[in-house]
Amino acid sequence: MQVTMTVNGAEVSREVEPRLLLVHFLRDELGLTGTHWGCDTSNCGACVVWMDDEPVKSCTVLAAMASGHEVRTVEGLAHEDGTLDAIQQGFMQCHGLQCGFCTPGMMMTTRALLDRNPHPNQAEIREAISGQICRCTGYATIVRSVQWAADHPDGAVPAAADEPAAPAESVTEPAAADATQPIPAGSAS
């Protein structure tokens, strides 16, 4: 069957089997491998993308069901001029990732959180990501990353910067000080 949807602002159309899951459509048909595929059972959240502005687990949505809808993936987070979104910058600034497997899903969910609630408290951030699993960070740095993005809605890192900007004073805990190695700009996505 023919499916047609808008992915990160561009219309795409493909002939697919009805049983194709959205996560595989994005990764295998469109080559958008930023969306990860983990548990396959709607438990881990690695596959979270937006469908019409709401985060969904794309391993539990058929590509056919997304036809006619607007999908946004982690590849569509950065701004048109290449500047990383505040949430991506927050994950860089506050060491919100280690292996990065959960990161695309975490960023899509928390970007949606900040769009609805620009100043979430810790509990609200933890609730928002409660359907997603991170095996590396222990979540504390993810929560800090989201708080950083909330405190810097326009971000802080210029598009062409090679190094992340110095951590801002409003980061409540000395997150960046834990970092033994600075993360180069761009490697977070």
Add this chain to the structure above:
Amino acid sequence: MQVPGPFEYDRATSVEQAIGLLERRGETARLIAGGHSLLPMMKLRLADVEYLIDINDLHDELGYVLVEPDLVRLGALTRHRELLESDELAAVLPIFRDAERVIADPVVRNRGTIGGSLCQADPSEDLSAVCSCLDAECVIRNGSGQRVVPMAKFHRGPYETAVGDGEMLVEVRIPLHPDSSSAFEKVERRAGDWAVVSAAAAVTLAGGLIADARVGFAAVGPHTVVLPAVSELLRDEPPGEQLYERAGALAAGHCEPSTDMRGTADYKRHLVQELTRRTLRRAVQRIVDGRS
């Protein structure tokens, strides 16, 4: 990699058209709402579907929370998140917000629907316990009209409902009574998990006594059950800790939990006792608070 077996896919454009498609394709056809129970079953090949009818385009028609003076109407396609966020619903039936806070996780709640939850008829489905204790009615539409089935008759057994071939659940109706309230409690192993045990209670007071009360459970037997014996024990008694204690003990004796990875049968019985007390206490407190 888990992938469903091959099937044909169609989209419903109206309730009538969906029913027409269901009638034509018989028992090999299945509706898909949020898909968060059906797709996992299809991936595991526990559900064999030849023809899938996507009803998500009917959300404008079937996604609603309507609070009337004596009745709440919930459209079958109302999503968990919409139930959680409705202040109007929380004001008359606070049990929905209690439950929706702890059903699955926020991303799953963006998709899953009340209709899908009830039609799935999983013995662990939290909304089944909620709707059972509220004495809800299910409006089932078919080619020749509609029929209304009370919750007590809606679930025929695990994964089996009163919805027949060529039929569709369109609305859940919940009666509202004065001097009434409700509460829900769940024990889960971790955030977002299915219940070890959950309990739902609805209470009506009259003249300082319990005029009517129902307690329902998820995950303690073949289907989510309201225990009539508990309702009988509570009727015409003054609310209070001793009564809740007796009701809890009775409920623990009447349910049929089994030992599984979520806990032993004994532990689940203990939870039934404790959660019965807590939900009754909270529902009564809410009535009292609402009067002051």
